Amino acid sequence: MWIPIRTNEDSAEPLYFQIEVQLRALILSGQLAEGTLLPSIRELAGDLNCSVITIRRVYQDLENEGLLRTKQGTGTFVAKVGTDDRERYRRDAVVEAFRAAVEAGVRVQCTDDEMRSIFDEVLKAKRYELDEKGTT
Amino acid sequence: MWIPIRTNEDSAEPLYFQIEVQLRALILSGQLAEGTLLPSIRELAGDLNCSVITIRRVYQDLENEGLLRTKQGTGTFVAKVGTDDRERYRRDAVVEAFRAAVEAGVRVQCTDDEMRSIFDEVLKAKRYELDEKGTT
Amino acid sequence: MWIPIRTNEDSAEPLYFQIEVQLRALILSGQLAEGTLLPSIRELAGDLNCSVITIRRVYQDLENEGLLRTKQGTGTFVAKVGTDDRERYRRDAVVEAFRAAVEAGVRVQCTDDEMRSIFDEVLKAKRYELDEKGTT
Amino acid sequence: MWIPIRTNEDSAEPLYFQIEVQLRALILSGQLAEGTLLPSIRELAGDLNCSVITIRRVYQDLENEGLLRTKQGTGTFVAKVGTDDRERYRRDAVVEAFRAAVEAGVRVQCTDDEMRSIFDEVLKAKRYELDEKGTT
DNA sequence: GTGGTCTAGACCACC
DNA sequence: GTGGTCTAGACCACG
Numbered sequence: 172m173w174i175p176i177r178t179n180e181d182s183a184e185p186l187y188f189q190i191e192v193q194l195r196a197l198i199l200s201g202q203l204a205e206g207t208l209l210p211s212i213r214e215l216a217g218d219l220n221c222s223v224i225t226i227r228r229v230y231q232d233l234e235n236e237g238l239l240r241t242k243q244g245t246g247t248f249v250a251k252v253g254t255d256d257r258e259r260y261r262r263d264a265v266v267e268a269f270r271a272a273v274e275a276g277v278r279v280q281c282t283d284d285e286m287r288s289i290f291d292e293v294l295k296a297k298r299y300e301l302d303e304k305g306t307t
Numbered sequence: 308m309w310i311p312i313r314t315n316e317d318s319a320e321p322l323y324f325q326i327e328v329q330l331r332a333l334i335l336s337g338q339l340a341e342g343t344l345l346p347s348i349r350e351l352a353g354d355l356n357c358s359v360i361t362i363r364r365v366y367q368d369l370e371n372e373g374l375l376r377t378k379q380g381t382g383t384f385v386a387k388v389g390t391d392d393r394e395r396y397r398r399d400a401v402v403e404a405f406r407a408a409v410e411a412g413v414r415v416q417c418t419d420d421e422m423r424s425i426f427d428e429v430l431k432a433k434r435y436e437l438d439e440k441g442t443t
Numbered sequence: 444m445w446i447p448i449r450t451n452e453d454s455a456e457p458l459y460f461q462i463e464v465q466l467r468a469l470i471l472s473g474q475l476a477e478g479t480l481l482p483s484i485r486e487l488a489g490d491l492n493c494s495v496i497t498i499r500r501v502y503q504d505l506e507n508e509g510l511l512r513t514k515q516g517t518g519t520f521v522a523k524v525g526t527d528d529r530e531r532y533r534r535d536a537v538v539e540a541f542r543a544a545v546e547a548g549v550r551v552q553c554t555d556d557e558m559r560s561i562f563d564e565v566l567k568a569k570r571y572e573l574d575e576k577g578t579t
Numbered sequence: 580m581w582i583p584i585r586t587n588e589d590s591a592e593p594l595y596f597q598i599e600v601q602l603r604a605l606i607l608s609g610q611l612a613e614g615t616l617l618p619s620i621r622e623l624a625g626d627l628n629c630s631v632i633t634i635r636r637v638y639q640d641l642e643n644e645g646l647l648r649t650k651q652g653t654g655t656f657v658a659k660v661g662t663d664d665r666e667r668y669r670r671d672a673v674v675e676a677f678r679a680a681v682e683a684g685v686r687v688q689c690t691d692d693e694m695r696s697i698f699d700e701v702l703k704a705k706r707y708e709l710d711e712k713g714t715t
Numbered sequence: 716g717t718g719g720t721c722t723a724g725a726c727c728a729c730c
Numbered sequence: 731g732t733g734g735t736c737t738a739g740a741c742c743a744c745g
Contacts, residue, residue, distance in 0.1 A: 185720055196414035211732060222722055227733080235643060243457065244729030244732050261415045265422065268411035269429045275404035277433060278332035279397045286401065290426055293405045297413060321651065321744060358745050457729060468686035494730055533687045537694065540683035541701045547676035549705060550604040551669045558673065562698055565677045569685060593735055619717060630737055635718080652717050652744030 172210045174203075178219055186221055190229045198238050198249055199261040207249045209239070308346045310339075314355055322357055323364045330365060334374050334385055335397040343385045345375070444482045446475075450491055458493055459500045466501060470510050470521055471533040479521045481511070580618045582611075586627055594629055598637045606646050606657055607669040615657045617647070 176193045178186055197203045210218070212226040219226070230247050233239040240250040252260075276286040312329045314322060333339045345351070348366065352359040366383050369375040376386040388396075412422040448465045450458060469475045481487070484502065488495040502519050505511040512522040524532075548558040584601045586594055605611045618626070620634040627634070638655050641647040649655040660668075684694040 187720080193414070196411075200415040202416070213732085224723090225721065228720095230733090240453075241733065242452070242729090243734070246732060262425070264415060265408070265412045265417055265425055266429060268408040269422075269426050270433075272401070272404040272408040273426075273429050273433050275332075276401045277437070278329065279336040279400060280338070281401055283430060283434070286405075286430065287426075289398070289401055290405050290409075290423075293402060293409050294419060294422065297406075297409050298419070301413070316650070323744075360745050364745090459729075465686065468683075472687040474688070496730055500730090534697070536687060537680070537684045537689055537697055538701060540680040541694075541698050542705075544673075544676040544680040545698075545701050545705050547604075548673045549709070550601070551608040551672060552610075553673055555702060555706070558677075558702065559698075561670070561673055562677050562681075562695075565674060565681050566691060566694065569678075569681050570691070573685070595735080621717085632738090633736065636735095638718090649718065650744085651719070654717060 174210060174215065176219065187225050187228045190219065191232055194229060195233060195238060199257055199264065203249050205249050205251050209247045211246060310346060310351065312355060314357070323361045326355065326365045327368055330369060331374060335393055335400065339385050341385050341387050345383045347382060446482060446487065448491060459497050462491065462501045463504055466505060467510060471529055475521050477521050477523050481519045483518060582618060582623065584627065595633050595636045598627065599640055602637060603641060603646060607665055607672065611657050613657050613659050617655045617657070619654060
């Protein structure tokens with residue numbers, strides 16, 4: 172099974188963290204449905220070209236968060252998460268990200284309009300980037 | 308001299324980083340004007356209740372970025388930064404923050420409107436928070 | 444033949460272990476009498492919705508303990524166990540469990556009375572739970 | 580700093596788990612007060628004669644539970660836990676242990692009095708054992 | 716000095 | 731085949 176995760180080893184963020192963020196997003200956005208069997212730690216480690224242990228840590232952290240459920244000898248599955256919980260989690264993640272952005276703006280005394288304009292520009296750029304990929 | 312910086316030891320971000328972000332913002336937004344003499348390493352360390360090593364690192368990093376300038380035996384000053392540079396720096400910081408936020412939103416498949424609504428909400432909350440403090 | 448065993452896949456305990464514990468208890472407490480023919484490996488695996496391998500292991504482990512006896516081509520039976528042995532086994536299991544509980548209590552410096560009170564409460568709750576089921 | 584933890588490598592329980600249980604108990608019982616600086620991972624690893632990584636895992640797990648707080652470059656501390664929370668945690672641990680014991684008893688059809696008698700006996704034995712150590 | 720990350724590789728237990 | 735534990739050792743970041 173193939174999972175769309177990309178890692179960037181130039182990033183300051185630890186590998187395991189990059190993977191966690193993306194996997195968490197896949198689950199919370201419903202792209203990986205409840206009960207889905209994830210690739211084995213060895214397989215994913217091979218795909219992402221990293222150590223088994225790194226993946227194990229990812230799976231374990233997400234299990235501690237209640238997003239995964241692992242059974243020895245069987246594999247690791249997407250856990251049942253209440254739709255409400257999922258929606259809350261999902262929203263929280265985004266709210267938190269925007270809070271940080273607004274914080275950064277306020278710190279350098281941006282006006283609301285400045286921020287709005289930057290936001291629009293960034294969003295537009297992102298959508299354009301995605302469209303291109305989709306088209307390609 | 309007193310500088311409005313707050314550190315949060317519960318944060319995962321390293322101390323030096325929290326301080327750098329805030330000090331950088333104060334300079335780029337013009338709240339600390341060119342030529343301003345910053346408090347000594349010891350003094351700031353005392354104020355923020357942290358190690359001198361931490362502050363030394365902050366000053367040094369910002370000096371490397373060209374935002375500060377140290378004169379032997381005199382102290383550390385806010386450097387001359389071209390207005391264009393300053394404006395670019397300032398904007399870049401905010402753009403970068405919003406890019407991360409949009410990234411987070413896209414990752415869990417938010418629609419543009421969802422993001423816009425979250426942004427508005429967060430911004431409103433922040434302004435409210437600031438007003439309250441200002442009033443107090 | 445139907446055997447009252449429930450497995451909990453949310454538990455950290457391995458499947459085979461959960462089943463062993465319960466089957467052992469049924470034998471030692473006399474609820475499964477000597478000579479009783481147990482369901483076939485396949486049948487029990489089907490009932491418990493698990494792999495035949497798991498059940499094979501259970502039967503084999505209990506056979507090694509002397510609680511079961513397998514006759515080629517016929518099936519698996521509850522073995523003859525001396526009444527003394529049975530009583531000793533039975534008691535040991537419970538003693539061991541309480542030893543663990545007391546250990547846990549002592550570790551967080553419970554007084555004897557605290558433990559006694561917790562024990563009473565838990566026991567009462569359990570009896571209540573059983574009564575309800577019995578009534579239903 | 581010396582911490583009274585003993586490991587038993589003959590046990591089926593993983594090392595990290597044994598250590599976690601004991602450290603958790605020390606914290607919840609108040610024997611390690613809030614804010615106490617724990618030994619460094621290297622030091623404790625040396626004392627317990629195990630790998631640094633095993634200890635790191637212990638500290639990290641307990642941090643995820645909110646019992647510890649670690650600061651990079653500084654060390655690992657016992658976190659502030661509300662007294663209520665602490666008391667609840669503490670009690671829960673013991674209740675859970677007794678629930679398991681009662682479960683075991685019920686499974687082999689012990690009467691309440693049988694269980695009570697076993698409990699008393701085990702408790703008495705434990706207290707005797709502790710007294711002896713204390714005297715020695 | 717402290718903790719944080721990652722590696723490669725071994726061995727075990729479960730299904 | 732799966733995941734679980736543990737090792738030794740390296741290198742980095744923080745204070």
